[in-house]
Amino acid sequence: MRADRAHRPGLHRFQLAVLLAFVTAAVVTGPVAGEVGATGTHGTRHEGSGLVGYPSFLPKGTLHMRTDALLVGTADRPALTSEGDPVKVVTQHWSAQVTVRGPEVPGEGLPYRGPTTTCTWTVTLSKATAPVPITLSDFDSIDHFGNVYHPMFVSGQAPPPLLLEPGHTVTFELRAVEAIGEGLMRWAPIGGHIVAKWDFIVEND
Numbered sequence: 001m002r003a004d005r006a007h008r009p010g011l012h013r014f015q016l017a018v019l020l021a022f023v024t025a026a027v028v029t030g031p032v033a034g035e036v037g038a039t040g041t042h043g044t045r046h047e048g049s050g051l052v053g054y055p056s057f058l059p060k061g062t063l064h065m066r067t068d069a070l071l072v073g074t075a076d077r078p079a080l081t082s083e084g085d086p087v088k089v090v091t092q093h094w095s096a097q098v099t100v101r102g103p104e105v106p107g108e109g110l111p112y113r114g115p116t117t118t119c120t121w122t123v124t125l126s127k128a129t130a131p132v133p134i135t136l137s138d139f140d141s142i143d144h145f146g147n148v149y150h151p152m153f154v155s156g157q158a159p160p161p162l163l164l165e166p167g168h169t170v171t172f173e174l175r176a177v178e179a180i181g182e183g184l185m186r187w188a189p190i191g192g193h194i195v196a197k198w199d200f201i202v203e204n205d
Contacts, residue, residue, distance in 0.1 A: 075193035087196040094130035100198040117204040119178045126169040134160045143183040151176035
């Protein structure tokens with residue numbers, strides 16, 4: 001396994017700067033012809049959004065994304081940041097810090113490079129103010145085609161506890177086979193409501 005060389009923080013910031021500049025221009029000047037939609041092909045602008053050329057798989061709150069800062073994520077306003085950056089999640093009953101790193105993908109030099117690859121993320125939970133549930137089904141990821149993936153715990157590792165207790169740190173790995181390209185890892189620990197999202201890029205060359 002190796003760290004995916006495609007998820008370079010500097011590259012993400014450059015891409016986000018270009019994206020924000022394009023979105024700003026689109027808002028000021030009005031619609032332009034076509035955009036990349038959830039199917040990965042060119043189509044019409046998002047219904048009711050008024051934003052053209054904005055990746056459809058990203059949530060509307062993307063414009064509030066910041067990097068290299070401890071963001072606060074809630075059910076009403078989920079945090080969106082780059083992989084490897086921490087998020088402080090705040091709910092009515094507890095708060096905790098969570099970081100998602102990755103994905104890591106198989107090494108270079110493979111004889112065949114298909115449209116998908118095995119992805120492994122490392123999740124770290126800490127600084128809980130009260131017991132925090134750790135449930136596999138609360139994690140998923142979505143790619144730039146709009147496909148949703150449900151990762152599994154990596155086999156062979158000790159399973160995480162059911163709860164993160166105050167004063168403890170829990171680290172575990174998640175794994176799924178995903179399409180090459182951009183995506184988001186998401187955490188929804190309170191009634192299915194997403195509170196934090198991490199942007200990543202998968203590449204297998």
